[in-house]
Amino acid sequence: MERVSVCARRLPDDDLAGAAALDQLPCASGRIWWTVSVPHWIVGTTFGGIDLKEHEIRNFNINFGPQHPAAHGVLRLILELDGEIMRRCDPHIGLLHRGTEKLMESRTYLQNLPYFDRLDYVAPMNQEHAWCLAIEKLTGTQVPRRAQLIRVLYCEIGRVLNHLLNVTTQAMDVGALTPPLWGFEEREKLMVFYERACGARLHAAYFRPGGVHQDLPPALLEDIDEWAVAFPKVLDDIDGLLTENRIFKQRNVDIGVVSEEEIQQWGFSGVMVRGSGLAWDLRRAQPYECYDEFDFKIPVGKNGDCFDRYLCRMEEMRQSTAIIRQAVKKLDEPGAKTDVMTRGKIGPPKRGEMKTSMEALIHHFKLYTEGFHVPAGEVYCPVEAPKGEFGVYLVADGSNRPYRAKIRAPSYPHLQAMDALSRGHMLADCSAIIGSLDIVFGEIDR
Numbered sequence: 424m425e426r427v428s429v430c431a432r433r434l435p436d437d438d439l440a441g442a443a444a445l446d447q448l449p450c451a452s453g454r455i456w457w458t459v460s461v462p463h464w465i466v467g468t469t470f471g472g473i474d475l476k477e478h479e480i481r482n483f484n485i486n487f488g489p490q491h492p493a494a495h496g497v498l499r500l501i502l503e504l505d506g507e508i509m510r511r512c513d514p515h516i517g518l519l520h521r522g523t524e525k526l527m528e529s530r531t532y533l534q535n536l537p538y539f540d541r542l543d544y545v546a547p548m549n550q551e552h553a554w555c556l557a558i559e560k561l562t563g564t565q566v567p568r569r570a571q572l573i574r575v576l577y578c579e580i581g582r583v584l585n586h587l588l589n590v591t592t593q594a595m596d597v598g599a600l601t602p603p604l605w606g607f608e609e610r611e612k613l614m615v616f617y618e619r620a621c622g623a624r625l626h627a628a629y630f631r632p633g634g635v636h637q638d639l640p641p642a643l644l645e646d647i648d649e650w651a652v653a654f655p656k657v658l659d660d661i662d663g664l665l666t667e668n669r670i671f672k673q674r675n676v677d678i679g680v681v682s683e684e685e686i687q688q689w690g691f692s693g694v695m696v697r698g699s700g701l702a703w704d705l706r707r708a709q710p711y712e713c714y715d716e717f718d719f720k721i722p723v724g725k726n727g728d729c730f731d732r733y734l735c736r737m738e739e740m741r742q743s744t745a746i747i748r749q750a751v752k753k754l755d756e757p758g759a760k761t762d763v764m765t766r767g768k769i770g771p772p773k774r775g776e777m778k779t780s781m782e783a784l785i786h787h788f789k790l791y792t793e794g795f796h797v798p799a800g801e802v803y804c805p806v807e808a809p810k811g812e813f814g815v816y817l818v819a820d821g822s823n824r825p826y827r828a829k830i831r832a833p834s835y836p837h838l839q840a841m842d843a844l845s846r847g848h849m850l851a852d853c854s855a856i857i858g859s860l861d862i863v864f865g866e867i868d869r
Contacts, residue, residue: 482510489518493596493854496864500841500853507850512842519868527828531794532558532632535825540626542832542866545588546581548574548617549808550866551630556711557804557817558632561797562769569754570634570763571712576647576750577620577629578806579743583654584613585809585861586736586743593733593858594665597674602661609657612650619643632795633765639754648751651744658740666734675730679844679856682727689843690836693811694861698735699727705807716753717746729859736861769795794823803831810834810861832866 482505488494497518503511523542527535539550552574559566566574591606614624620639621629629636665671681691681699696703702721706714722738724731753759764770771790772783799821805814811833820826837860845856 480505487853493857495592495857495862496867498838498857498862498864502850502853504850509845509848509850509853512845512853514838514841516838516864516867519864521869523869524828524830527825529824531823532797532825533791533794535828536631537626537628540628542830542869543585543808543810543813543834543863544625544865545863546585546809547625547627548577548630549581549585549806550813551628552578553804553806553808553813553815555630555632556806557802557815558769558797560802560804561800561817561819562632562795564633564765564767564769566634566712566765567762568713569638569759569761572750572754572759573635573639573763574630575712575714575717576747576754577617579746579750580613580616580647582743582809583740583747584610586740589858589861590661590665590733590736590740593729593855594671596854596858597671599665599668599671602664605657605661609654616643616647616650631764631770633767633770634763636764638763644751644754648748651747651751654744655741658737662737666737672730674852674855675733675859676728677726678729678848678852679859680726680728681844685840685843689840691811691840692833692836693807693809694732694735694739695811695837697722698724698732700725705805705812709805711804711806717749719743719746729855732859796821796823797825805831808833810863810866811837813866830866830869832869834860834862834864834867838862838867 482503485502485504487498487500487502489497489499491498494500499515499518501511501513501515502509503513521541523538527538530538536551536554539554540547542550558564587606587610591602594602617627617629618624620643621627621636623629681695683699683701685691686696686699686701692703700723702723704721705711706719707721719742722735722742724735766772769790771787772780776783777787797819799819801816801818803814803816805812812831813833814831816827816829816831817825818827841856841860844860845853848856
């Protein structure tokens with residue numbers, strides 16, 4: 424029997440079934456019945472002496488990344504597709520693995536600090552914070568108040584840096600090109616604040632056990648406050664572009680919904696939790712440094728989808744801006760001009776003392792060659808990083824090197840749930856879900 428030639432298009436399934444019921448064969452008009460040799464999914468239909476048998480359609484797999492621009496790093500996803508519906512999502516990680524946790528066992532505590540800048544390199548000082556807090560807790564070190572305020576100030580600058588990147592690139596992933604241009608202009612200003620404080624725009628190594636490396640230069644606080652006054656207007660502009668945009672809402676509303684039960688099952692934290700309606704923020708639930716002195720609100724979502732997570736990040740930037748202004752005001756108060764480093768076993772002496780005291784010079788030399796010793800013990804110190812709960816589990820054996828340091832990165836459990844979040848969604852939704860997870864591979868692969 425000759426095969427019917429393929430015409431311009433074929434009938435949709437509903438039309439095929441209806442035509443079979445009416446015993447009609449619309450082929451000459453550019454529509455076609457597939458013969459038995461061509462796969463189809465109409466079951467047990469006979470028509471004009473031709474059996475239209477059921478043939479099993481096999482799903483096909485494609486690679487998403489690791490070169491894909493919407494992967495936000497060296498992420499490889501193996502997607503099983505049924506047409507354009509994702510039936511399975513298998514993340515493959517490890518392409519940026521550097522063995523950070525093992526390397527830390529052969530370095531002194533101070534030498535390990537720059538490794539944390541290379542984890543979440545979007546907001547590096549927030550990672551340094553957790554490492555310093557863990558060491559200070561084991562050594563019983565009290566950080567000067569001015570150093571605590573500077574830490575809070577730069578952690579919130581890091582939060583704005585992170586959320587600006589995430590919100591604007593998530594918008595770009597779904598087709599909006601203007602927000603990244605506006606957002607990166609503001610990020611450039613914040614990078615300059617990083618540079619003026621420590622000399623580096625990205626890998627700062629500014630936080631130190633016992634405080635911060637050096638005090639802020641003159642006029643920097645005034646410039647930061649001036650930026651914080653103008654920044655909400657930029658957020659309003661981005662808000663006007665995206666929040667009520669029909670296409671942006673269609674791409675994000677009811678996509679990647681996270682329930683309260685899934686939050687506990689997967690170990691989510693940060694915006695992934697707050698976007699689903701749970702007001703969990705370590706700065707408020709388990710205050711560290713001097714966060715209990717600041718007045719700020721915790722924005723929460725309602726539906727737990729990509730759109731609610733976007734709204735949470737937008738409001739968190741406004742709250743961080745308010746914290747920045749409060750920190751600047753506290754740093755400008757009379758009597759706030761104190762030392763920014765605990766001087767002792769884990770902190771270096773002042774530069775002036777090294778020119779007059781031999782003991783200070785010896786201490787400085789031993790501190791930066793041998794390093795300081797941390798009493799034996801173990802501690803877990805979490806901080807509310809921009810992406811979620813970033814924690815350091817530190818085991819010390821009394822030497823100048825950590826016996827073991829386990830890093831709890833928030834992006835890891837978020838990416839782990841990619842299969843559960845994307846199953847049943849369209850292929851085009853994959854980029855929107857990854858963007859709303861806010862992952863970075865420096866801390867996932869480590």
